[in-house]
Amino acid sequence: MTTTDPSAIARALLQARHARQPAPRTWRLADVPAAYAVQDATAEALGPIAAWKVGAASPEATPGCAPLPASGVRPAGALLQGSEWQLRGIEAELAVRLGRDLTPDDENDRPRLSAAIDAALPALEVVETRLQDWRSSDPLDQLADLQSHGALIVGPPLPWRAEAPVDLRTLRVTLAFDGQPVADARGSHPVGNVLPLLGWLARHARQRGRRLRAGDVVTTGSCTGLLFAWEGAHVQATVEGVGTVDLRF
Template sequence: MTDFDPNPAADFLLEARRTGARPADLPEACRPRTEAQARAVQDAVARRLGPVVAWKVGAPGPAATPNRAPLHAGTVSEADTLPASRFAVIGAEAEIAYRLGRDLPPEGGPYDRETVLAAVAALHPVIEIADTRFSAFGAADPLSQRADQQNHGALVIGPALAEWRGLDPQTQPVRLRIDGRVVHDGVGGNVAGDPVRLLVWLANEGAASLGGLKAGQVVTTGSCIGTIFVDPGARIEAEMPGLGEVAVTVTA
């Protein structure tokens, strides 16, 4: 990351948020060229948006290096409704999230799987709304998308399940309804495979630059259904038998 200053890209993304402008991509002069540079832009944005209350973490395959994005109170809630005016696009994703019950600071690591799981207080069903600050979803350079919270729009958190140890996320049934119609009904479906691997990576590496994982933070671990784009006014309902249900209406 030698000689890379993340602040011009952070300035650009924050201005796009403020004005609602939809640039095609980050300017060439400040575009990240590596995952580390994209993460540095995320961190620069995060430090100006306020305390991190949640994280998203994912990977394109079971053996791939994970990626992450810090999330903030302005886009994380238990809301039953969200205004469609907040989003350029509305991409519905059903996910499984872990809520931390205690801190996992960088200086306390490295953490093994059981230590990280022992810090988990609850599991939640969640809906992430995928969105973009760019002119079209998925059109910008992949590292520019990563820098911009990896296409995050909002995270809606369902009820907590404290007795979660018997659940296997990789065999968890997941059903998604849009306006009452089932559009997905399957088992597992996270392309990253085991989400606990992602959680351990986040605790040991991904969250270190922002002080590590902290009690109360929620970590969502990637879509179990892909991304299903919906229209303003849609009612999105995710059902995960044994874990719980979560729903949100994106009001027109």
């Protein structure tokens, strides 16, 4: 029996998360708002939100996002072990941390958005899934599944400054597995500027009845593309001018 109820879909994804087994697709998502409704129900069950992920395919494309539970946000050096780490997808990213709550007045004002940031952080987004046949799964299902979020590993914060790297088209990011370089990218981020993504996310979150608050971390999309680490790998990324972050499987 196929369900379209966001709460029922969230329950199926949560059961898969806890069982560490992919969920058979017994649902149908009609549209993007339905996928976000599943996100909201999932986030309510997983506990407080400590971060968000946001990204877009191009400067003209509508971004996508997901709230990230505090339980999945970990410091550099984290050890990820257990059967839930199946894909071990890795994206190296620039994240920012808010120094104050965002207001509607901030959403379309780049100087105000920049002033609301208190730190930049190197980040590793770990991609995992609760979906069967993830590689061929519906993008709406991936969006509902917190955009395939597994964990967010953040490095030491660098105090934000006026000349901070808001334009990701000039940023160099490197990634290595067990010391072997697997990516060395400059200017490969599909959007470029951090601040429009942050403004869109603030508007979007408010429309969902949420706020971006002081202390929230926002990771802004992959600078290296998606690569897959092997079992036992030591993963290390360096965001030029910001810092280094690592994890071990």
